Amino acid sequence: MKRETGKMNGDTMVRTLRIGFSVLALAAFAAPGASWAQQAGDGSVPGLKLSNSKDPVKIDADKLEMRDKEGVAVFTGNVAVSQGDALLKAGQMTVYYSKAKKGDEAPEPANAGVGGIGSSSIDHIDIAGKVYLKSGTQVATGDTGRYDAKNQIMVLQGQKVVLTDGDNIVTGCKLTAHLDTGRANVESCKGQTKGRVSIIMAPKDQQQGGAAPKRN
Template identity: 35%
Template sequence: MRPALSLALIALVAAPLAAQTKHNSNAPIDFGADNIELQDKANRGVLTGNVSVKQAEMTLNAARMTVSYTGQVIGGSPSISRLDASGGVTVRRPDQTARSQFAIYDLNRRVITMLGAVTLTQGGNTVNGGRLTINLDTGRAVIDGSSVRGSSGATGGGTTTAAPGGRVTGTFSVPKRD
């Protein structure tokens, strides 16, 4: 299959799974964790142990998360620009769940990128791949077969690389027909 055609097919297959209303990325972010370390000079906080972050109707859970902020204070709160999560990452939205090894939530771009053993489920439909990108403004999700080797530089050193030749697999439920 030609690369352009396969990318179009991937987008077509993942689109029904991602059909959602627009996410309110301006909603407050509530968090909980077993531990938090604030690194003010580096403009970040590191949350560890049973991390749970909720924004509007979306919840992100992970073992560890680095919260990056700009240093700018708006309305008495620091301006968060990015969340980097690792370790059993789960993102739940209404009627949709995605799981992976790593995730990056870029609040400025309103995009979540999930990496490593990605599974996206909605109802009886499941799509598996190496990388999932969710645009929270449009609700569009694109999944590809890239795989992750190493560790995410944003969450603990090392590098993340994409291995060519990965595949996207899945199962779609079929309604009973008479």
């Protein structure tokens, strides 16, 4: 994790960080032509991408509700999305699709899924219920999250949002990740005098696994 210059504005501190959360790479969450009804029996979904890994993506949930006419898919209860070492866990995940405009939509296969949702692209995704994001050594937690597919922005919010990378820890109330640039802003809690961004950086020798110096 690379720490860059922070911006101070009164009691609000925004610390800009460089992070490599491939688990936030939800831009290709559902490729055109992919259909929930076409997914394999093991839960893997064609076209679904959670990281740069070539491993299949698997979605587990207690319940899946398809709102065909609304273009909405709601995963509820112990939601877990995994691909390789990337993992997303939450109580609920709601996927909102935006239908292709007339003339732009490619011919749909005869075995296309429910309501043609497979021919749609993602507009945004709402995540709620103890959100947990993990990729490699990096972990982010919060109460709710939203992914804006058009602007490639992931926002994680809560009373305490925590971003960790190994022994490095950043806490705040809002994490905004710009997926196109790999830049993220961690903001403090507004209206709280003690709501500041907290950063704990481990010593370099500790991060590299070096032994602590001996004392005489």
